[in-house]
Amino acid sequence: MKNLFQVLSLFVLAAFALSSCTPAQQTDLSELNLIPIPCKIEAGNGYFEIDNQTKIILDNQNSELGEVAQMLIKHLCVATGFDFVIENKSARNSKNSILFQLNDDKELGREGYDIDVNPKQISINSNTPEGAFRAIQTLRQLLPAEIEKSEFVEKEWKVPSLSIRDYPRFEHRGAMLDVSRHFFGVEDVKRFIDFLAAYKMNKFHMHLSDDQGWRIEIKSWPKLTSIGGQTQVGGGYGGYYTQNEYTEIVNYAHKRYITLIPEIDMPGHTNAALASYPELNEDGIATELYTGTTVGFSTLATRKEITYKFVDDVIRELAELTPGPYIHIGGDESLVTEKDDYIYFIDRVQDIVLSYGKTMVGWDEIAHANLKPNAIAQFWAHKENAILAAEKKGKVIFSPAQNIYLDMKYDSTTQLGLSWAGYTEVMESYDWDPASLIPDFDESNIYGVESPLWSETIETMSDIEYMVFPRLPGIAEIAWSKPELRDWDTYKYRLSAHKDRFEAMNINYYNSPQIP
Ligand code: TNX
DSSP: OHHHHHHHHHHHHHHHHHHOSSOOOBOOGGGOOOSSOOSEEEEEEEEEEEOTTOEEEESSOOHHHHHHHHHHHHHHHHHHOOOOEEEOGGGTTOSSEEEEEEOOOGGGTTTOEEEEEOSSEEEEEESSHHHHHHHHHHHHHHSOGGGGOSSOOOOOEEEEEEEEEEOOSOSEEEEEEEOSSSOOOHHHHHHHHHHHHHTTOOEEEEEOEETTEEOBOOTTSTHHHHTTTSBOTTSSBOOOBOHHHHHHHHHHHHHTTOEEEEEEEESSSOHHHHHHOGGGSTTSOOOOOOOSOOOSOOOOOTTOHHHHHHHHHHHHHHHHHOOSSEEEEEOOOOTTSOHHHHHHHHHHHHHHHHHTTOEEEEEGGGGGSOOOTTOEEEESSOHHHHHHHHHTTOEEEEOOHHHHOTTBOSSTTOSSSBOTTOOOOHHHHHSOOHHHHSTTOOGGGEEEEEEEEOOSSOOSHHHHHHHHTTHHHHHHHHHHSOGGGOOHHHHHHHHHHHHHHHHHTTOOOOOOTTOO
8 A cells, every 4th residue: 555655656756857947836924024914915826937938917908908918018128128018818818928807896996907827928917908008017026126227137027826806995095295395307207107106096186386486387377487487495596387288197197097186285384376476465465586495474365356266267177188187276275364264265165176076185174164075185193183074075185294294204314304203214104004194084984194394405306206215005004905914024125125116116215223
């Protein structure tokens, strides 16, 4: 009996050795460093290797899916040096292929996806091209970090066998860039959008106006930019986006399934407008342009009718340029606006936003106005405002300054940034959860998570990168991943592995002592 068993096992071993020279190894899941961490990962055996023969196959005749496949090619072709061709479904079972399929799978929702990797094929299944786009970001992270280089790299491009099922926790996952305190050109903004896309964020909030600068061309009020756009913090030339440039940014974000949320901050934070048009001031006298960093000193004249003509024109032009459903009206720190004037103003502006078919978003102070259902309050400082907004049937975006303000210094030695909300090391920005931040706040009222980068001290793309990395990936994970899968002690090792990616992307990141 024993002999027969030995003979049989020898036979099995021999057959195995003949069929493949190197037995396929099971993927070690602890070596994956995916951020945000996916809902479910199962190990497979062996790996898929992308080479010069790898085909990309679309299982559905869907031009949008084809564009997503092109985006994948863009990510792969530079470092690998391979030419990829896209084929249609007749070839769906071919080996050495990356297959995109559209399905109907309720659990995955709009943005979810499955990725299945085996030695023959990588298949990506989703309900929408958007889900396929999110999947590509995961695939990038399954490849060696050098895939992110913008030059050819001689390398074996292996993807470990596995299957992933993944979908987001929150609808709203974003970041804000303040282009008012310091202005950033279109190319910088595109790079910022690339960062969001890489970590599956889907909202890009642009803070387009403030005391120090008006940054979007408004044709019916041209002095907003010819006067109000000229300077910035510290003095010197600021700048602004023409409507065409703004559209270029909208489209760039849209191709990456990121919705642009434009903000015109009102009725405070309006000195640039007040300096451009005297009639917007209570006393009818234009203010001086402002290049300092104090907040809370300016207000539109909330009881003058011309103010509402101004707001209507601005929101009309902005709404026409903005395909996404949101207009952000600011509403924060209106410290020199009387409370009843403030409420009167927000109520009227809300009606203007609604009249152009958009959803109003505002900083948490707008909760004091008569919010209509579906208004969105962005909680940054005042928990009681978040609660009030939810009571008024508004949704709440979580941007708690103490946790995720990207302009807060990491520690006392950080040169850039501010510290009014405290220092925010990488752990502090990661190790919290929106559902437990405000006692008794119902998670169903949380629309999502967004981290703002204010730019009083931020002047260059390299400054942006330093404050954003490595905090942004963790914030993206808070917004995307299941809370029970998140934990700092394992996250810090995953994040550590991303340093190679930051370097491959030439990102000027902060090398935190908290990251091994
Ligand atoms: C508070 S957050 C502000 C901004 C500043 C920021 C600096 C918010 C809604 N208002 O005006 O730039 O602090 O951290």
